[in-house]
Amino acid sequence: MSGNDNRVIIFDTTLRDGEQSPGASMTRDEKLRIAKQLEKLRVDVIEAGFAIASPGDFASVKAIAEAIKDSTVCSLSRALDGDIDRAGEALRNAVSGRIHTFIATSPIHMQYKLQMQPDQVVENAVRAVKRARNLIDDVEFSLEDASRSELDFMCRIIEQVIDAGARTINIPDTVGYAVPDEYGNTIRQLIERVPNADKAIFSVHCHNDLGLAVANSLAAVNAGARQVECTINGLGERAGNASLEEIVMALRTREDVLGLTTGIDTTQIVPASRLVSSVTGFPVQPNKAIVGANAFAHESGIHQDGVLKHRETYEIMTAEDVGWNTNRMVLGKLSGRNAFRTRMEELGTTFVSDAELNTAFARFKELADKKSEIFDDDLIALVSDARASA
Ligand code: KIV
Ligand code: ZN
Numbered sequence: 001m002s003g004n005d006n007r008v009i010i011f012d013t014t015l016r017d018g019e020q021s022p023g024a025s026m027t028r029d030e031k032l033r034i035a036k037q038l039e040k041l042r043v044d045v046i047e048a049g050f051a052i053a054s055p056g057d058f059a060s061v062k063a064i065a066e067a068i069k070d071s072t073v074c075s076l077s078r079a080l081d082g083d084i085d086r087a088g089e090a091l092r093n094a095v096s097g098r099i100h101t102f103i104a105t106s107p108i109h110m111q112y113k114l115q116m117q118p119d120q121v122v123e124n125a126v127r128a129v130k131r132a133r134n135l136i137d138d139v140e141f142s143l144e145d146a147s148r149s150e151l152d153f154m155c156r157i158i159e160q161v162i163d164a165g166a167r168t169i170n171i172p173d174t175v176g177y178a179v180p181d182e183y184g185n186t187i188r189q190l191i192e193r194v195p196n197a198d199k200a201i202f203s204v205h206c207h208n209d210l211g212l213a214v215a216n217s218l219a220a221v222n223a224g225a226r227q228v229e230c231t232i233n234g235l236g237e238r239a240g241n242a243s244l245e246e247i248v249m250a251l252r253t254r255e256d257v258l259g260l261t262t263g264i265d266t267t268q269i270v271p272a273s274r275l276v277s278s279v280t281g282f283p284v285q286p287n288k289a290i291v292g293a294n295a296f297a298h299e300s301g302i303h304q305d306g307v308l309k310h311r312e313t314y315e316i317m318t319a320e321d322v323g324w325n326t327n328r329m330v331l332g333k334l335s336g337r338n339a340f341r342t343r344m345e346e347l348g349t350t351f352v353s354d355a356e357l358n359t360a361f362a363r364f365k366e367l368a369d370k371k372s373e374i375f376d377d378d379l380i381a382l383v384s385d386a387r388a389s390a
Contacts, residue, residue: 006260008251009227011045011203012038012244014276015060016076018235019049024280028060035064037275037348038232039071041268043244045098047229050076051090052083058090065094072138074098079128088135099132101125102142102170105149105157122157126164133165140168142205147173147183155193162196168227169200173216176209176239184219191224203227206242208234213242218250221260232276233284233291245269245290245322253317270323275348278380290322331379333368337361347376349383360386 015031018024026034031048038046048064049057065073073094077083079101091097103114103125110116116124125141132139141161143154158169171187178186187204191197204220204227206213217228234243248264255261273291277284286294296319298307306313325346331339340361341351351357360383367382368374 005226007226008221008260008262009044009201009203010244010248010262010264011047011074011227011229012041012043012231013047013205013229013241014038014231014235014244015064016047016049017205017229017237017241018231018276018280020237021235021240021280021282024235024282026060026279028056028063030279031060032063032067033350034232034272034275034279035068035073036350037268037272039068040265041272042263042265043071044263045072045074045227047074047076047100052077052086058086061087061090062093065091065097069095072096072098074100074140077101077128077132079103079124081128081131084128084131084135088132091136096138097136098138098140098168099136100140100142100170101128101132102144102172103128104144105154106145107150108148109145118153122160125157126160129161129164129166138168139166140170140203141166142170142172144172145174146171147178147186148175151186151189151193154190158190158194158200159196162194162200167200168203170203170205170227170229171220171225172205172229173207173213174205176207176213178206178216179210179212180215180219183216184223187220187225188223201226203229205229207237208239208241211239213240214246214250217242217247218258221251222258232272233282233288235276235280235282243289245273249290249317249322266321267323271346271348273348274376274380278347278349278384281384295319296324331364331368331374332372333365335364335368340364344379344383347380349380356386356390359390 019026035046048061051058051061061075075087075090077087087099103121110121129139129141191202202225204217204225206216228247230242230244230247232244234240248262251258251260251262270291284291286292303314331343341357363382363386
């Protein structure tokens with residue numbers, strides 16, 4: 001299955017690996033709002049959480065599995081019977097569900113963390129995949145710390161988990177250690193050497209410790225991987241995960257070279273970024289690619305002059321394509337409830353009831369009396385405050 005067509009599956013893990021960012025934990029309702037926005041963005045797979053981790057995580061995965069119809073909903077589980085059963089239970093009512101099970105395969109993780117011999121690791125992996133397949137058709141297996149694992153050992157375990165029923169094989173760069181050529185070569189060799197590789201989709205999951213998560217993900221798809229795991233705004237453990245918006249826009253903008261596409265509705269990228277930022281309280285740096293406030297701003301006279309003469313002199317994609325509203329109405333004290341609600345929706349905030357809209361709108365009017373220009377950040381702060389004090 002790998003490398004046979006040019007469509008890259010986008011697997012979003014904002015709600016699982018993104019939430020592992022210190023200080024980014026989210027409530028069930030917040031996760032549900034983000035999941036709905038991810039569905040609007042048309043991500044293929046939403047990793048909704050780690051069902052065994054806590055009753056709250058279980059409830060979130062279950063609620064998301066019941067609410068989402070157009071994306072596959074996935075729960076993480078270690079290669080342990082209890083984890084797998086809990087994931088299966090949380091996903092029971094999903095239109096399309098996936099169990100994602102993993103075990104570490106690097107010498108350092110096997111020796112110190114798992115305290116297992118390689119043979120035991122293979123045995124546990126195969127058992128976990130078979131158990132998951134008894135509960136659900138769609139099973140993903142990850143080789144944690146793959147970028148520091150031995151190639152021969154990875155080939156061995158991958159062949160056996162595919163035989164056991166795994167349909168997606170994920171090769172994570174768990175500690176953000178890989179560099180693009182090396183990582184691309186690893187993916188290429190795994191696909192070439194594993195005898196039953198054609199029965200699975202190869203996936204990549206890159207962390208950003210060296211700032212290379214997006215570059216490594218692109219090297220991997222170039223080498224035949226057809227699923228990329230990523231998060232909105234690059235949220236995630238330590239330095240974060242590969243950023244969804246950067247991968248999607250790189251594939252789209254450089255389709256001429258990479259020859260690959262995604263199913264993402266790119267106009268939903270900025271609303272998704274705003275929503276994740278407002279829910280987690282993690283601001284987006286102004287110069288962040290695609291979703292930063294300055295990503296499409298031109299300050300220097302030479303650049304402004306160039307863009308006015310022909311946009312493509314200094315722009316490789318359009319702001320509208322990624323969901324920036326360049327013709328936006330200026331909101332002030334004369335603006336009505338409808339304009340306010342529309343702008344908030346563009347910023348990724350949907351009101352759950354008329355009462356919530358009315359409270360936020362009343363606060364907006366109070367602010368508009370004091371401030372001549374209301375910026376997007378004012379609106380986001382105002383709605384967060386209204387929600388916090390509700
Ligand atoms: O980084 C990692 O290895 C993970 C796995 C659990 C997929 O997040
Ligand atoms: Zn990870």
